[in-house]
Amino acid sequence: MDNSSLFNEPKNITNHFNPQSDIVLFNGDTNNLIDTIPDNFVKLIITSPPYNLGKSYETQVSIKQYLKEQEQTISKLYRILRSDGSICWQVGNFVDKGEIYPLDIFYYQIFKELGFHLRNRIIWHFGHGLHTSKRFSGRYETILWFTKSDSYTFNLDPVRVPSKYPGKRHYKGPNKGKPSGNPKGKNPSDVWELLAKEWEDCFWDIPNVKSNHPEKTIHPCQFPVELVERCVLALTNKDDWVFDPYAGVGSSLIAAIKHNRRAIGSEQEFEYVNIIRERLGSFFNGTLRLRPLGKPVYKPTGKEKVSQVPPEWKEATQQKLLEEKEDYE
Ligand SMILES: C[S@@+](CC[C@H](N)C(=O)[O-])C[C@H]1O[C@@H](n2cnc3c(N)ncnc32)[C@H](O)[C@@H]1O
Secondary structure: OOOHHHOOOOOOEEOOOOOOOOEEEEEOOHHHHHOOOOOOOEEEEEEOOOOOOOOOOOOOOOHHHHHHHHHHHHHHHHHHEEEEEEEEEEEOEEEEOOEEEEHHHHHHHHHHHHOOEEEEEEEEEOOOOOOOOOOOOOOEEEEEEEEOOOOOOOOOHHHOEOOOOOOOEOOOOOOOOOEOOOOOOEOOOOEEHHHHHHHHHOOOOOOOOHHHOOOOOOOOOOOOHHHHHHHHHHHOOOOOEEEEOOOOOOHHHHHHHHOOOEEEEEEOOHHHHHHHHHHHHHHHOOOOOOOOOOOOOOOOOOOOHHHOOOHHHHHHHHHHHHHHHHHHO
């Protein structure tokens, strides 16, 4: 989508809720901001809440206490969400002494009891990440997409992806011989691999891949803007309000503004709020580096150093192949 019209355009940014502004950027506890937002106001709430993992910005508490606090915030969010609005809650696992607690399982109960309706449990699949030694390495997180009612915005066309086999045709019935797909592309499905794979391993030749992603800042768990863009385009319309209660370095705000929506973000850390301001500034003057929405995932050619078997492993690899061949015979 062309966003050049936004560059250099003065946007009205306020540090407290104001329905006349284009962007609300609040530095403080999200609960304090939510209390100032009217009922039925926001079209999309999209966030990755703190996971209670003891990251630099959180104090770890018991999972019971963590969920109790989150439930209080989510019930406030219910109040400010429009009746045709959506909430996208992106979470991974809480880990305690090697035991994992998939947070979406716990969150589902909270949302369901408040009256939300689950539309998708989206799997955000990572190609790479930490390797664990006592369980299989975790390679996905989830996004729970709930609506407040049965009447909600869902724009499929702006988020369609190219079909794998656009030349497929109906082989029987009244449309026999006609193309069976949609010329605008196919539904992106509930497994979002494309975004995360590239996020993790965008440049295979560079060892520290994360810090080389065009969007990466100092935040330890930042959203790719593209992930939010897909939700913004599908679940809101122009001028709608998008709110990220745990805004981090503002990826949701950028995604919203890029597509001519209005944005609200709250973030408790002053340092991150400053980065949001810088990123918004760079966005408006056209210098923010963003991975373009829908850009194909980089596929290693096999020639990159990091996709080749290290010479010192060659003997072990050949030995393993021989053993497998013998087992098979
Ligand atoms: C998982 S991160 C979100 C990252 C974000 N999605 C991004 O792309 O940068 C959660 C953020 O919530 C903030 N946070 C935690 N508790 C908060 C609260 N009560 N009010 C406002 N912000 C809070 C943390 O400082 C952290 O930056």
